Amino acid sequence: MSNERRLVVFVMLTFVWVMGFPYLLQRLGLTPPPAPKKPPAVVAKAKADADALAAAKKAEAAVAKRDVVKPEEPAAKGEDSKAKVDLVPAAELVLGSLGDASPTGYRFQVQLDQKGAGVESVVSSRYDADFEGRVNPHLPLQLIGRDRSKPLLSAAWPPSLSLTLSSPDGPGRAAPALRPIERAELSDLNPDVAVTEDMLDAQLWEAVRDEQGRVVRNLKREARDGVPAAEGQEASFRTKADNGVIVTKTFRLWQGADGFEFDLKFESPDQERAFSYNLLGPYGIPIEGEWYTSTFREVFFGTAAPGGSVSLEAHTAYEVAKAGDKVVDSTVQPLRFTGVENQYFAILVAPILASKNPEDRIDRETRAIVLHRHPQDIQKSDVGVRIGSKPVKVGPNAPQTFAFQVFAGPKTEAALMPYGAEELGVYRKGIIPLAPTIARYVITPILSFTYALTERVSALFGGVRGNYGVAIILLTLIVKMLMFPLGRKQALMAQRSQALQPHMKLIQEKYKDDKEKLTRETFALYKKHGVNPVGGCLPALIQLPIFVGLWQALNTSVGLRQAPFLWINDLAAPDMLFRLPVDVMFLGHWFNLLPILVVGLMLVQTKLFAPPATTPEAEMQQKTMKYMMVVMAVMFYKVPSGLGLYFITSSLWSIGERLLLPKIIHETPAEGEDFGDGGNGRKGPPTPTAPAKPPGSIAKFWNRVLDEAKKDPTYRKIVDDRDGGGKEGKGKDRPGGGERTDDRRDRGKPRARPGRK
Incomplete structure (x- = not known):
């Protein structure tokens, strides 16, 4: 090659390197991505949503003003007049912030609601909302909140963590979950029917202000008992129930926490009073990947078990909505936590007990409720929980205070440990033994280790995060190397068994009328040539829990959610290469490339290494396997792309292992060598050999x-x-x-x- 050509090639390679290498690093997530630009349609939609939210809040404020008793309006004769309640703007009822994404900042923003003294919404500052398509609009994830796209439904139920009071002399069960409008209609239609609940969830509470007139006050917490020092905020509401009990509710949010706290304080200064309270749990958790997921919303109950452990019981939204008169509840064991979960996140409320006695409890019944029944697909219904307390007695100088914790965040073991709910982060639907244990204690740590390696490599190029796509590839390679001896043994037994098939066919034809003799001759042939009929299945059985554990770990890892890799924008969702012009039955409206690559590699692997069919039965079996692979492609068409990446890496490893490593030498019986019957001298036909392969x-x-x-x-x-x-x-x-x-x-x-x- 001349010097001029070398110069041209050098310039071209330099140009490709300079232009392509930064792009490759950016696609792998090893360099900081540029600031995303929201498309005009997304900006318009966000503005429309904001306008709709402002209009809804304005309408609620107008409704709340009608509930305010003005001082110039005298109270009716014989009725107790209530103190004036000022309506506080919604902007003054905000705890936390969405602007601080530092590790020590607030994890989310809590919007409180003066009507009902509950939580209007909890929006995460660490996670983006679920999206479908090729463009991520980067909208914050709302973990708790009412669906503002359906104003009638959002106004039907009070906010999360709202409260009602009922008579303690009930039948031993909590009052049924009724919307405020339903209780009002029940009282109007039949005045003789007494509604036994004080509708504190439907009335305007007084916002307690400090000396400076602020509703939200700043807090500081000193380090104690292993709890680090932190800064926080709190806000309080107060009201007087119809039975004369004064109720004070205080919310507290700390920096760096995945949850918040609230207290219920009941007072009766003039006389003793008894009642029960009903607490509406947090609700409104969104469905992740609604068009492809099989995990929607589930209600769970964590109760005290013998030995100080926690027993976890979960019910899908389909079970709760289909229950009808058979209420899904928890009454036997003391409640430790309850709430709603989806595939990656959970929201729960947990009572804080004053003592460590496992028999102590504040609940009488915890019931699953249906907030909104989905008209088309019942398994997508919005569900929640309602806690009914044991009877409470208060009197002069004898107030009662109940403390609760609320968690709203990812289902990781580290985040759930302070609430005693670590089991929520474990895959609980598997039927393969040891698979959840392997996923929890083997696969997940290895995935964390490989991701940490990618973070270190990314730091060399100025990046701040690793790449889960590369981490999954490294994880697959590590697992395949650990299982290498089992895989080779399985291949060896398969080849030996295949070489003995002609002898097996002769034995079957000769002793087809004598089953006992057939069995004895078969096992004698296996023993003579060192073939273990279970040897090919045992490695597969050992690998099955490892494979299922890997599948469970990848399917529940919140780190894969919205993690990019090459053209994939979300490793927890299908790769969605492009949108189809029409919806395809069972497949949806997206073309996913990874499942097709997986099935293609399986077909190539079968073509390369499957022995030729020697009988019509074997030929039919191979055709059936090909059809089954097509069925598998349809069944696994919507699996997360992280799992597809694992399958592709595993198949490429298996193909390379069989092609590049030395082939297994199988010693076939020579012509005239005895077989079967333990070597009694009977001669067998020569084993057919394959035609010699030309040397390379x-x-x-x-x-x-x-x-x-x-x-x-x-x-x-x-x-x-x-x-x-x-x-x-x-x-x-x-x-x-x-x-x-x-x-x-x-x-x-x-x-x-x-x-x-």
Whole structure:
């Protein structure tokens, strides 16, 4: 090549390197991505949503103003007049912030609602909302909240963590979950029917202000008992129930926490009073990947179990909505936490007990409720929980206070541990033994380790995060290397069994009328040739829990959610290469490339390594397997792309292992060798051998080297001495003029040294 051509090639390679390498690093997530630009349609939609939210809040404020008792309006004669309640703007009822994404900042923003003194919404500052398509609009994830796209439904139920009071002399069960409008209609339609609940969730509470007139106050917490020092905020509401009990509710949010706290304080300064309270749990968690997921919303109850542990019980939204009169509840064991979850996130409320006695409880019944029944798909219904307390007694100088914790965040073991709910982060739907344990204690730590490696590599290029796509590839390679001995043993047993198929067919034809003799001859043949019929299945059975554990770990890892890799924008969702012009039955409206690649590699693997069919039954079995792969492609068409990446890496490893590593040498029985019956001398037909494969270039080169070496007299002398011979054995008993033959039957036998008998 001339110097001019070398210069042109050098310039072209330099240009490709300069332009392509930064793009590759950016697609792998190893360099900081540029600030995303929201498309005009997304900006318009966000503005429309904001306008709709402002209009809804304005309408609620107008409704709340009608509930305010003005001072100039005298109370009716014989009725207790209530104190004036000022309506506080929604902007003054915000805890936390969405602008601080530092590790020590607030994890989310809590919007409180003065009407009902509950939580209007909880919006995460760490996670984006679920999206479908090729563009991420980067909208914050709302973990708790009412669906503002359906104003009638959002106004039907009070906010999360709202409260009602009921009579303690009930039938031992909590009052049924009724919307405020339903309780009002029940009272209006039939005045003789007494509604036993004080509708504190439907009335306007007083927002307690400090000396500076602020509703939200700043807090500081000193480090104690392993709890680090932190800054926070709190807000309080107060009201007086119809039975004369004064109720104060206080919310507190701390920086760096995945949840918040709230207290219920009941007072009765003038006389003793008894009642029960009903607490509406947090609700409104969104469905992740609604068009492809099989996990929607589930209600769970965590109750105290013997030995201080926690027993977890979960029910899908389909079960709760289909229950009807058979209420899904928890009444036997003391409640430790309850709430709603989806595939990656959970929201729960947990009572804080004053003592460590496992028998202590504040609940009488915890019931699953249906907030909104989905008209088309019942399993997508919005569900929640309602806690009914035991009877509470208060009196002069004898107030009662109940403390609760609320968690709203990812289902990781570290985040759930402070609430005693670590089991929520474990995959609980598997039926394969040991698979959840392997996923929890083996696969997940390895995935964290490989992701940490990618973070270190990313830091070398100025990045701040790793890449989960590369981490999954490294994880697959590590798992395949750990299972390498089992895989090779399985392949060895498969080849040996395949080589014995002609003998097996002869035995089956000969002893088809004698089942006992057939079994004995079959096992004798296996024993003679070192074939273990279970040897090929046992490695697969050992690998099955590992594979299922890997599937569970990848399917529940919140780190894969919205993690990019190459053209994939979300490793927890299908890769969605492009949108189809029409919806396809069972497949949806997206074209996913990874499932097709997985099935294609499986077909290639079968074509390369599956032995040719020797019987019509084997040929039919191979055709059936090909059809099954097509069915598998449809079944796994919507699996997360992280799992597809694992399948592709695993298949490429298996193909490379069989092609590049030395092939297994199988010793087939020679012609006339006995088989079966423990070696009783009966002769069997020769085992059919496959046609010789033409040698490759490396084999030809090695043969030339051996031919040249055989011409050397020193080499011939060493070979003759090793064969036991010197001059006596040279060329006498060996065919071909003294050249050594490869007698496999004498392989491994000790040879006599020269000069010894």
